[in-house]
Structure formats: C-alpha cells, structure tokens
Amino acid sequence: MIRFEHVGLSYPAPGRQPPASVLRDLSFAVPEGAFRWLLGPSGAGKTSLLRLMYLAARPTEGSLTLLGTEIARAGRRQLPGLRRRIGVVFQDFRLLPHLSAFDNVALPLRIGGRPEGQIRADVAEMLRWVGLAGKLESPPETLSGGEQQRVAIARAVITRPRLLLADEPTGNLDEAQAERLMRLLHELVRLGTTVVVATHNEALVARHAAPALRLDHGRLVTHG
Amino acid sequence: MARSKLRPAGFDDLGLQRALSDRLLPFLVAAMAFLAALGLAGAFAAAGLAHHWQQGAEAALTIQVPDPGADSAAPGLSRLERVLALLRADPVVTDARPLTPGELDALLRPWLGTDAGRLALPLPAVIAVHLADPAAPLASLSSTLGAAAPGTLVESHGVWVRRLAALARSLQACAAVALLVVAAVAVAVVAVATHAGIAARREAIEIVHGLGAADGYIAARFAGRATRLAAIGAAAGALAALPVLLTLAGLAAPFGGLAAPETEPSVLAPAGLPILLWLALPLLPLIAAAIGYLTAQVTVRSWLRRLP
Secondary structure: OEEEEEEEEEEOOOOOOOOEEEEEEEEEEEOOOOEEEEEOOOOOOHHHHHHHHOOOOOOOEEEEEEOOEEHHHOOHHHHHHHHOOEEEEOOOOOOOOOOOHHHHHHHHHHHOOOOHHHHHHHHHHHHHHOOOHHHOOOOHHHOOHHHHHHHHHHHHHOOOOOEEEEEOOOOOOOHHHHHHHHHHHHHHHHOOOEEEEEOOOHHHHHHOOOOEEEEEOOEEEEEO | OOOOOOOOOOOOOOOHHHHOOOOHHHHHHHHHHHHHHHHHHHHHHHHHHHHHHHHHHOOEEEEEEOOOOOEOOOOOOEHHHHHHHHHHHOOOEEEEEEOOHHHHHHHHHHHHOOOHHHOOOOOOEEEEEEEOOOOOOOHHHHHHHHHHOOOOEEEEOHHHHHHHHHHHHHHHHHHHHHHHHHHHHHHHHHHHHHHHHHHHOHHHHHHHHHOOOOHHHHHHHHHHHHHHHHHHHHHHHHHHHHHHHHHHHHHHHHHHHHOOHHHOHHHEOHHHOEHHHHHHOOHHHHHHHHHHHHHHHHHHHHHHOOOO
8 A cells, every 4th residue: 555665755955955855764564444643743754754645746765655556657647546546634724715615625526527416415415524514615714724624624535535644634623523533534444545644633642542653853763 | 505506617626717817818819819810911912912913914015106196117007007907916915905095194194194185295005915825925026016116115014013923922921920920929928828827826736736637637727718818819809900901901992993803803802801801800719719728738738747
C-alpha cells in the first residue's frame, strides 16, 4: 500500500545555496487497511511526508510506492488517477471559496467523471452525516471553522478513497465531533482504506491507540 | 433539507467567471475582429480590382489617329477609315470602335473642362480596340498602321494592367500580413488573459489538481471560458465593422462603377461589399473562438507542467 525506501525530500534553495533537506532516509511500510498516527513536533516534517503521500511532491531520493505504483517511475499522466484514489483533509481545509459546501464536496466526484444525476444523493447524504444537512448551499466563508473542517472531511471521504491522509483533522472540532470523526476513520479502515492522521492531539492518540510514525528533524524516530 | 441544483456540464468549479474578465478580453478581441474585418475587406477589394483590371483591360488597346479626316494613301478613305479597315481585317482584333465625340469630351473633361469640344485643338481620333489574345504581338500591327496613317500611336493597356495588378497583389499581401499580425495579437491577448486567470485562481487550480483533475480537465475550463469570450468579442467587433465597411463601400462605389460593374456581377453583393466578405465576416467569431480555445489550452497545459 505505502512503501518508503530510503526516501528523502529536498526543496530547492534560492541562489547557489544547497537544497534544503526536509526529509531524510525514511524507510517504512503501511499495509492496506491499516491506521497510522503521524506524530512529531512542529517542523519535524509531517506535512512534507503527507505531501509525498498525496503526490504534491515527488521524492528527491529513494523509492516511494503508493497503491502499487512506484512514484519515481510513474509518468505524469498516471498521477491524476492515483490522486483520485487518495483523500486528503488539509489542516487549512483548502475549500474553494466560490463554491458552496455541496459543490466543494461534489468536486472530487465531478473530477472523477461521475454523472451529475448520481452526485446529488451521495453528497447530500455525506453532508447530512457530518451535520451540515442545512448548509448545502452555504459558501465556506459563512461557515465556522469546525463546519469548514467537516466539509473538508466530507470532500476527502466522498469518493471512498483507498488511502486517506489527514493533517490535524480534529483541530477545529469539539470533542464529540472529533470522536465521531475517529469512528468514521476506523469504519473506513475496516472497509479496507489505509488511513494516516497527522496530529498534535496526544489525548486523542491516547484514546485511540494505534501504531505511529514519529518524525523528528525530518527523520523517522519511531515506527510502530 | 435544501435541494442542490444539478450543475450544467462544464460547471465553473474554478470560478473563472470572475477570474477571466468578461469585459477586457471580449473588448480586446472585438478590436482585433474589427481590424481583421477591415483587413479582409482590403484583401478582397484588392483581389477584386486585380481581377477586374486583368479581365477588363489587359486585352485592350487605344489607338490615336492624328488628323483623322485627312486623306490616306488608299483612294477614297480618310486616315481614320483606313486604320479602322486595317484593324477590322486583322484576325487578332475582335472589336475596333472609334470613340464618339461625346466620349472624347468625357475623357478630356478632367483636363480641359466642359468646353473641350468647342476648343480649336487638333484632337486625334481615338479607337478602342479589343484583342482576341492579350499576348498577341503588337509590333507588326503598329508598323502597319503607322505606314497607313503616319503618326498613329498604338498604346497597349497590358503594361499598365500588369503594373496595377502587381500593385493589387502587393496590397493583398499587405492585408494578409495585417491579418496575421491581428491573429498574433489576438493569441497574445488570450494568452495574457489566461495567465491572469491562472494567477487569480492559482490556489483553486492547485486544489483541483490535487484532487486528481487531469491537465485536460483544468485546461478545458479555461478553454471553454476563453472560447465563449473570444467568440462574443469577435461577433461584436465584426458587427461594429459592418457600418464602417458599408460606408467605405459607398465611398468606393464610383470607382467600382467605372470599372465596368456589369462585367462582374458575381463578385458584388447587396450594399456593394464583395460576397466573399459577407461570407468571411460570420467566420470571424468562429476563428476567434478557435484562437481562444487553442491558446487557452496551450497556455494552461504549459503552466500545469510545473505542477507534479
């Protein structure tokens, strides 16, 4: 499902400075249908690791295999199809401000080519499930932070992805909503989805014990 | 529960209705279409003139016979009658007709005024001649006529026609270059507008890209918007050019009339515009739409290549 072999990631630095290395020599595997916490202090490289996993960046070193595809060898045309099998909940939600909650959640389905007539029921049901049944046509700017986060979660899971990545998905949720989200994530795992959740919420991690990938200064310090 | 409406195909999920302005781009494309319409009119007019001149005058001669009423070497024939007899006997000549005094007056009026006929000037007779073959050699005809009526001048229109035709062709080439420049500027305008739209919607593009949209999906959104705006702009520009073209056609009508309009009814259409121009004007929005579509596709796809 996910296999990192001596993966490194560097970003180009301005001028003649050497590239800035943010991830170094990462090797681990996450099997299909597994749940992993992604832990570490701020600046440890959690977001960069997630960026590799949702294909916003390619490794500058080593080998990354996602959903059976070796990313370094994959052509650019293969990546959109892979991305459509990956759901992502961003820390800053990344909702499209000019679209309603309904259209934000429908977006992955439309991109995937789902006929318009089949979209409405699924999206409405998903928004009802996250408690936003009355806000289908609301633009993000009229929603609270927690509501926007729930729209982002609905968008990430509407396609029933094979891999779900979440960056601080409970940051704007109250405890009840966070627990509800965790039940959804475990349900997805039970259905075969691999889930990786980056968080600082130690209490949440303690309540939902699961293997963890712990990063520090771009290196993997704990796996399992 | 609020019922969400079904979205149309090509739903504006990138918010391009705001990002790709529906004012500036159509206005600029309209200006390009306006210039293109003028360029097309110039090209067609030059082509029509070239055709007209070549068809009407290349096979024509003008022959001046000085002192036409004097006796010639042939008994009982004046110099004019002798020249006419020789011309009509020549198999290359299909028609030889002396201009009437009225026609001569009309020819001289620009130089001598309305009293040309009453002036005591020794005017030559002028014979309009049409040849069966424009390329027929004139040297022997000229020497024959000169021997029969010394001082007779044979002036071929062909040389002037060829020069005028070359001028018309160069005008056509200028119009074609102008059209190419207009098309290139239109491409640049659409490319700049598309880049501005990309800059305005960069975050949305990256989100949609991250959700698995292929380059073609994103490029199609931009191309659809650019196509519509370019087509609307070009239609407006072509319509705006029409009254100008009709006015110009009205101003140029006397020249067309002098060029024997009855010989080419097929190249003229209502309001005096060439029929090809009437056919080309409705094509401008289609061509602008194609330019908008292709330019936006290429611009967006090129930009997207910087994303992983």
